[in-house]
Amino acid sequence: MSYEMIHVGHGNFVARARLIAVVTSDSAPARRLIQDARDRLSLIDATGGRKTQSVLVMDSDHVVISALKPESLQLEQHVREGEDHDEGR
Secondary structure (H helix, E strand, C coil), rough: CCEEEEECCEEEEEEEHEEEEEEECHHHHHHHHHHHHHHCCCCCEEECCCCEEEEEEEEECCCCECHHHHHHHHHHHHHHHHHHHCCCC
């Protein structure tokens, strides 16, 4: 089984099929989500020591934090979709 991967910054990738949600880290609920994942030992830090910009919720109950803005992650998906679409021509 092959997964399409999404770049989340600093050489880190997540499987697109396993991604449930991408949210900004600005809100209090997002901060609680991060803290709860940290307490459960299911937090994956992909920030490379930089400020957290987005929170990715995975179907495995893991939470991935990234230094890329959610808009950048979405743009990455659109670029890959465009490449896939062009290859089919």
